[in-house]
Amino acid sequence: MSVSTPFSTSSDAGVQPRLTWPLVVLSLAGLILLPSIWPSSYVVNVLILAFIFAILATGLNLIFGYTGLLSFGQVGFFGLGAYLYALLTMDGGVSPWLSILLAGIGSGFVALLLGYPALRVSRASFVIVTLSVTLLAALLARNWVEITRGPMGIPRLPAPSIDLLGLGTFSGHDPHVFYYIALAIAVASIGAIYLLVNSPIGRVLRAINLDEPLAASQGISPKKYQIAAFAVAGILSGIAGSLHVSHLGIVDPSIFDPYYSEMLLIIVIVGGPGSFWMVVVSSLVFMAIPELLRMAPELRMVLFGMVLVLAAMLFPTGVGGYFEQRKLAMWRRSLRS
């Protein structure tokens, strides 16, 4: 009953590891070249939204998929980051680039403060606390008029621009320029999370998710890791939110719309919580396909709801989970023979 032992320490379930890197590099090259091949600003705008959602979904994947804490707070931090960006650039006179960074750090800091009380009781209470915080943030955005300007929102937001010495300044208000800004920030933040979840820290996060008492008996403080993961996911949401409104040019309380929560959950659940690349791919698919097929907006939400129900019934662990199940089946077969 001897079994060969391929040591797979990076236990990211999904596509064959050998295929992953060429695919990632190829897709990235494709995304860089796409605006020159297909210069429609409509396509470019759809992809910008997809990049923003990929950042947001990767954050939710970190806290939900890897750490096992279902957070409804990600949309709250998305909105918080959006408002921080607006207030910093409009009232604080801070530059757009720095504001994106500060919006991320600010959202992460709020998550850090929130994480401790939210995790005091149980994982279930965490879900409720994070949901409440998002609802509360929406209420604040509508009613704290002196700061947020209320339902009218804050218009005419600046966008970050790229200053290439000798070549002049490229304004981020041009979708083709913003496309590369969004792509760069998405690659940087998603890349950082990739390093995190595939590091020994990621392994510990998965361990805590799988068995908290066992992890504690081995000297791991579960709460410390959970709060840290929540803060990092908050940073990602804040960055995504600030990026989103710098592109839209306006922030208003509709940034907390349930549409974002629903989209985000569909992306992560269908992609497969805990499957890194599947969630990234699923953000691109779910943002791009409905837009490109030009579905009626009313029908779209209904269809998404159906997709979520079907996914929960047919692929309870997402597409990534399906691959992992197959890997498990393979192991079982090899042990039997």
Place this chain on the structure above:
Amino acid sequence: MTAILTTHGLCKNYRGIKAVQDADLSVARGGITGLIGPNGSGKSTTIDCITGFTRPSSGKVSYDGQDITGSPSYGLAGIGLVRTFQNVRVYERLSVMDNLIVASQSLRAHGWLPLMLRSTAVKADEKAIMQEALSFLELVGMAHYAGAPAGILSYGQRKLVALAACLITHPKLIVLDEPLAGVNPTIIRKISGLIETLNEQGLTFLIVEHNVDFIMRHCDHVIVMEQGKKLTEGKPEDVRRDERVLEAYLGKRVGLETKGTAYA
């Protein structure tokens, strides 16, 4: 022999139910101490109090010269006190190798940035840990399965992996909660042999177990609990003959005539 672990007047109440009452226990350094008693006698609650999984209502727990009463469970592995669980726990979706790497503590000493970027020090450490993990897996006879997800293992194999995961934390005292329950005879022999070998190398054990044969053969000291209290303790052969112990397990010996009247 000096004691590595002692409890003084340990009590645990659950809203009026006294799960553990005034337990004074002592585990000798370098020995194998058995903790036995009928179901519901408070064995598991006692070791939960010792290992920080519940906070004792009153009393004191000392380990290796430190007061560890009420310290959180995750603070104990660092000072060499680890445990296994009654219904064996492994990280089912991690590979057997990863189960051991997670349990090992030296990687966690690095900062988050070196860990994320896998600095040369982290890489070297990881390599050393993998070597060490492999040697422990060889010791428990599970090296073949290093790359397999722990979820595919049988109950007994999981117990072996859980034991290896304890060993990689470099413990001084291992608390085993029913290491033999639900395990086939081959693995019972394997685990018994391992405990014996590791004990000879200086490791101390506190073992909760129902397998009397095992307790008699391997323990040098046995503590008997009943209804939350320590009933008696001593050498296995003395405990075995103790009338009170038999009574606790099997009930009072009664004559036929009194039995008759009891039914009347």
